[in-house]
Amino acid sequence: MSVFTDLLAYLSSLIRPHLAFVAAALVATLLVIYGNNINRAVWNLVRGAHFIVRTAVFVALCAFGYGALTVFLIPFVIRMLRSAGPYWLAPIVIIIFILVGWLAEKNSRRG
Incomplete structure (x- = not known):
């Protein structure tokens, strides 16, 4: 079991210096996925307003x-x-990216 926890700690130590890039990638991807829904909701609010x-x-x-x-x-x-422990950061980041990929794929099928 020590090899597994050592691997998790090592992978987490590789990710930790790049958290700003990881966070930016997650936020940007979610905005791309849901930006059209936000735009559509705002359009419904201002539909009857003047062009300007x-x-x-x-x-x-x-x-x-x-x-x-x-x-x-x-x-x-x-x-x-950052609040994730030394053994949890890598699995959490991997799972989050898998979930975001799943959301992107699911959203792309909706058209």
């Missing part, structure tokens, strides 16, 4: 909304991943 209002809302959403989500979510994800 709709355009301003979507510029604000895309430029500031998604940017703000990224800026605030990445440090949150990093804190959550």
